[in-house]
Amino acid sequence: MNDFIQQLLADGPVVTDGAWGTELQARGLQSGELPDAWNLEHPERVVSVARAYVEAGSRVILTNTFGANRLRLGGHALANRVSEINRAGVQLSRQAAASAAHVFASIGPTGKMLLSGETTIEELRAAFAEQAQALAEGGADAIVIETMSDLDEAKAAIAAVKATGLPVVACAVFDAGKDKDRTMMGATPEQVARELTEAGADVVGANCGVGIERYVPVCQRLKTATDRPIWIKANAGLPVMVDGRVTYRTTPEEFAGHMPALLAAGASFIGGCCGANPEFIRAVKTHLTARS
Amino acid sequence: MQDLKPLREAILNGDAKAAHDFVEKALAAGAEPLPLVHDAMVPAMDEVGRRFECNEYFVPELLISARAMKSALELLRPLLIARGAQPAGRVVIGTVKGDLHDIGKNLVAAMLEGGGFDVVDLGVNVSPDQFVKAVKEKGANIVAMSALLTTTMPSMKGTIEALKQAGVREQVKVLVGGAPITQKYADEIGADGYSDNAPGAVSLAKKQLAAKA
Numbered sequence: 001m002n003d004f005i006q007q008l009l010a011d012g013p014v015v016t017d018g019a020w021g022t023e024l025q026a027r028g029l030q031s032g033e034l035p036d037a038w039n040l041e042h043p044e045r046v047v048s049v050a051r052a053y054v055e056a057g058s059r060v061i062l063t064n065t066f067g068a069n070r071l072r073l074g075g076h077a078l079a080n081r082v083s084e085i086n087r088a089g090v091q092l093s094r095q096a097a098a099s100a101a102h103v104f105a106s107i108g109p110t111g112k113m114l115l116s117g118e119t120t121i122e123e124l125r126a127a128f129a130e131q132a133q134a135l136a137e138g139g140a141d142a143i144v145i146e147t148m149s150d151l152d153e154a155k156a157a158i159a160a161v162k163a164t165g166l167p168v169v170a171c172a173v174f175d176a177g178k179d180k181d182r183t184m185m186g187a188t189p190e191q192v193a194r195e196l197t198e199a200g201a202d203v204v205g206a207n208c209g210v211g212i213e214r215y216v217p218v219c220q221r222l223k224t225a226t227d228r229p230i231w232i233k234a235n236a237g238l239p240v241m242v243d244g245r246v247t248y249r250t251t252p253e254e255f256a257g258h259m260p261a262l263l264a265a266g267a268s269f270i271g272g273c274c275g276a277n278p279e280f281i282r283a284v285k286t287h288l289t290a291r292s
Numbered sequence: 293m294q295d296l297k298p299l300r301e302a303i304l305n306g307d308a309k310a311a312h313d314f315v316e317k318a319l320a321a322g323a324e325p326l327p328l329v330h331d332a333m334v335p336a337m338d339e340v341g342r343r344f345e346c347n348e349y350f351v352p353e354l355l356i357s358a359r360a361m362k363s364a365l366e367l368l369r370p371l372l373i374a375r376g377a378q379p380a381g382r383v384v385i386g387t388v389k390g391d392l393h394d395i396g397k398n399l400v401a402a403m404l405e406g407g408g409f410d411v412v413d414l415g416v417n418v419s420p421d422q423f424v425k426a427v428k429e430k431g432a433n434i435v436a437m438s439a440l441l442t443t444t445m446p447s448m449k450g451t452i453e454a455l456k457q458a459g460v461r462e463q464v465k466v467l468v469g470g471a472p473i474t475q476k477y478a479d480e481i482g483a484d485g486y487s488d489n490a491p492g493a494v495s496l497a498k499k500q501l502a503a504k505a
Contacts, residue, residue, distance in 0.1 A: 031443035032390025032417070075392045113395050115355055116402075175471070177347045186350025239442045239472045241480060246442035246472070
């Protein structure tokens with residue numbers, strides 16, 4: 001196991017953070033506005049999200065850089081600011097983390113599909129190399145590749161992160177198939193764990209997609225196919241519309257209620273994704289503290 | 293009559309070249325275009341949809357089958373038009389305003405094309421006005437909207453309102469889809485149909501048009 005990751009897990013499972021998008025919206029991010037651009041436009045609001053997670057008990061926080069790759073930023077005429085946005089993202093999380101948390105910088109998918117010919121593997125490699133380089137320069141402790149549906153894209157990102165020398169967490173989203181236990185491309189948890197491990201991931205996992213109850217068996221299956229620690233960040237259920245507003249029905253207590261099962265399934269890093277705010281992290285933290 | 297099994301297999305296996313070559317040879321040998329479509333290609337795409345439902349096929353298989361279908365249809369389309377055959381319908385499709393995600397939308401567009409629909413793809417970040425304009429200009433009978441973000445979902449409702457105001461709501465069936473969308477949400481905003489997967493969108497579109505006729 002990677003030394004830094006091993007050290008981090010020495011005292012047992014680690015609480016990560018929750019959703020960023022929904023927290024930024026609560027601070028005024030408009031529909032269609034690019035969250036990553038706020039690292040330059042509203043740095044104080046980005047820090048306040050990071051701080052809310054540190055205060056809730058996150059020992060690992062991510063960064064507001066999920067979409068900060070050239071292909072996505074290009075859609076907002078920001079392709080020339082990739083490096084700046086990523087470095088700022090790390091610095092803002094670092095500022096909130098101080099000595100209380102580690103900063104794992106986020107890399108999300110490009111939104112372009114290899115299979116349909118919208119992009120090429122070379123283009124993906126270049127985009128991820130540029131982003132990973134900037135995140136490393138910004139001072140990230142590690143990098144998390146999140147919400148991947150395509151293993152080839154995930155592997156391109158892993159290779160880019162490996163080149164920086166930072167530890168790498170690689171996660172897929174499982175939300176397809178009748179049991180919602182496959183990636184969009186049809187990969188099973190076993191296949192994902194095996195291939196991401198072979199590609200050099202130090203931690204493998206699952207994030208976004210479905211509610212936490214469905215990620216308990218996914219975690220178990222990931223675990224059977226790899227010797228790496230498992231990272232799980234599930235949604236607070238699926239969104240429902242209540243009075244014209246998007247709401248997540250799962251409560252922080254219900255979410256934390258799945259902790260015994262998730263820990264038994266072998267999860268080492270636990271946090272939340274869409275709809276999981278700092279209250280969810282606080283509830284998870286309380287549960288883990290009570291257990292130890 | 294000619295054995296159509298190789299054509300069906302080519303589409304099922306996503307072999308665009310084999311599908312194209314089969315159709316080319318069949319036409320050169322004097323085959324009628326319509327039976328090729330109805331007796332081999334459409335049933336093959338139905339089977340692709342069935343395999344998707346059963347977890348035998350996933351997105352990669354859908355994409356390559358749709359591509360094989362398209363390559364065969366491209367040869368047949370001029371002949372079908374010359375014989376007065378109508379497309380299954382004309383779809384105006386797009387990802388709604390504020391949303392730049394196009395993977396799901398592209399997949400549905402490819403499957404609809406494979407299903408014999410004329411597809412007008414408006415791209416991403418499509419405003420209600422752009423949908424209305426395209427419906428009027430293209431004479432569409434289906435509007436298909438996609439959203440990945442919970443923050444952009446409300447724009448679907450905005451588009452339906454805009455279609456009403458422009459007086460073209462009755463002319464079209466409105467279909468919606470995307471990760472955060474549910475049947476309940478589709479009902480709430482007054483959409484005609486919802487599908488949680490791409491092959492489902494094709495059967496839904498056909499069903500809706502049949503109900504309308």
